[in-house]
Amino acid sequence: MIIYGTALLAGCHLLGIILGDLLGQALGMTTNVGGVGIAMLLLIGSRLYLHRHGLLCATSENGVNYWGAIYIPVVVAMAMQQNVVAALRSGRVAVFSAVGSVVICALFVAFINRLEPEPSGPPPEDQPK
Amino acid sequence: MAEVLEKAAKENGLVTAFAVVGLVVLVSGCLSRKLTFGRVQGSAIAILIGLALAWVGGQVTGGSKGLADLALFSGIGLMGGNMLRDFAIVATAFEVHPEEAKRAGWVGAIALLLGTVLPFIVGVSVARAFGYTDAVSLTTIGAGAVTYIVGPVTGAAIGASSDVMALSIATGVMKAILVMVSTPLAARFMRLKTPRSAMVFGGLAGTVSGVSAGLAATDRKLVPYGALVATFHTGLGCLLGPSVLYFAVKLFTTH
Numbered sequence: 171m172i173i174y175g176t177a178l179l180a181g182c183h184l185l186g187i188i189l190g191d192l193l194g195q196a197l198g199m200t201t202n203v204g205g206v207g208i209a210m211l212l213l214i215g216s217r218l219y220l221h222r223h224g225l226l227c228a229t230s231e232n233g234v235n236y237w238g239a240i241y242i243p244v245v246v247a248m249a250m251q252q253n254v255v256a257a258l259r260s261g262r263v264a265v266f267s268a269v270g271s272v273v274i275c276a277l278f279v280a281f282i283n284r285l286e287p288e289p290s291g292p293p294p295e296d297q298p299k
Numbered sequence: 300m301a302e303v304l305e306k307a308a309k310e311n312g313l314v315t316a317f318a319v320v321g322l323v324v325l326v327s328g329c330l331s332r333k334l335t336f337g338r339v340q341g342s343a344i345a346i347l348i349g350l351a352l353a354w355v356g357g358q359v360t361g362g363s364k365g366l367a368d369l370a371l372f373s374g375i376g377l378m379g380g381n382m383l384r385d386f387a388i389v390a391t392a393f394e395v396h397p398e399e400a401k402r403a404g405w406v407g408a409i410a411l412l413l414g415t416v417l418p419f420i421v422g423v424s425v426a427r428a429f430g431y432t433d434a435v436s437l438t439t440i441g442a443g444a445v446t447y448i449v450g451p452v453t454g455a456a457i458g459a460s461s462d463v464m465a466l467s468i469a470t471g472v473m474k475a476i477l478v479m480v481s482t483p484l485a486a487r488f489m490r491l492k493t494p495r496s497a498m499v500f501g502g503l504a505g506t507v508s509g510v511s512a513g514l515a516a517t518d519r520k521l522v523p524y525g526a527l528v529a530t531f532h533t534g535l536g537c538l539l540g541p542s543v544l545y546f547a548v549k550l551f552t553t554h
Contacts, residue, residue: 183389190456193542206385206452207538210392217393237390242342243320244387247379248451249349249472250320251367252465255357264466267425267444268473271418275503276485278413282406282499283490 175226175233182212305371312374319372323348343476343509346447350469363461381455388448392534406495407528410502415536418444418505419544422470434549436463440470441548442540446506447471449536456541475509482513491517494524501525505532 190205213234220226308315327345331337335344353365362368367376377383422444423437431437439459443450443466450467453459459467482491482504490496491514501510501524510529514522 179386179390179393183386186389187385205456206388207534207536209385209389210534210537213389213392214397218397231393234390234393237387238393241387241391242345243317243324244379244384245448246323246342246345246349247316247320247375248384249346249379249468250353250356250372250375251365251379252350252353252468253357253363253461254350254354254365254465254469261469263426263429263431263440264443264469264473266429267418267422267440267470268477270421270425271444272474272477272481272504274417274421275414275505276481276489278417279410279489279491279496279500279503282410282503283496286490286493286495 172229172233175230175235176237177233178216178220178230179213179234179237182216183209185209186212308371309373313377314374315372316374316378319375320378323352343472343479346472347476350465350472353465385452388452388533388537407498407502410499411528411531411535412502414503414505414532415445415449415539416544417503418474419540423548431463432552434545434552435459437552438540438545438548439463439467441544442536443467443470444474445471445536445540446533447475448533449540452537453540453545457545471506475506478504478506478509479513482509483517486517491521494521497521497524498528501528502532505529505536507533 186207186209187205189208193208217226324341324345327348328341330344331341356366356368356372357363360368364376366372367379419441422441425444426437426440431440435454435457436459438457439450439454440463442453447468448471450471451464454464454467482489482500489500491500497514500514504510504513504525507526507529511522511526514525
């Protein structure tokens, strides 16, 4: 049943939000702390558990996959309702932060990959272990 | 006739939103293939069109909710609102395979952490330099420099204003597009050759759309490795943004 997947997703979502709210209260804040992230971890965990016990059929999985696939359109709809007029007044902040973070991250990627001894890396076709 | 259409659209807000967004995504896909030959991913163009439409809506109504302020497109408010947005983002966690992720080992984890913290520091510093002083705005803009999802999720959690949220998303979208376009150009400099190097890249560059499009234009074989680590990025950012990173900024701004 496709609704099982969607209900599992909804359950993880709600539980994550509730835990995020409780965590926020425990930390002395009125806001939600990492609720969405906690919900994601719960979903990964429950998927592993259900798979191990053979409780998740392909149809049920589609009840989650649909919503995962719809996330770009939802983000597009989210973009459509932003206060862009106000944001453009300080557009340089966006440009400088974006360029700055991309350049710094590229430098770190180059640095970390240079630490790796070149011949020891397995070719992409190899499946280690 | 026009009245009948308008009535139908108003009374079926969410359905209208699905149709409108679908149309925008379709047009973006065509633009991506015809104008940029697939180099700029359709989703990035769709988001830019969305922001442009939000600008039009803001100009027409003078409101703060972009296109959703027009009665005809009020369903956009529900489709792109907090509830469905978070629901869809949580659903993407379903695609993560922890077993494969373990292969990236500690290098992937370090890259992931650096990929969250470094852009955040850059974003906060730039925002500070441009005159933002409150911890909520600084954190939201810094989180936007992580990805365009982490920005608004963090902003919504700590109560940022809509214009700061838009700025945060604009930062993230600009970053995603920069990653898509510059990855093939800088691939040699970044030593993007092995699966491990792609995982390091996925962790540091962050945005899933930027990473998958950028790697696809560099070496098709590397795409799943980079995207795998990048899918953890949003979760980690959403976890750290409104918590640890927000507290850190709060600590700095009060001194």
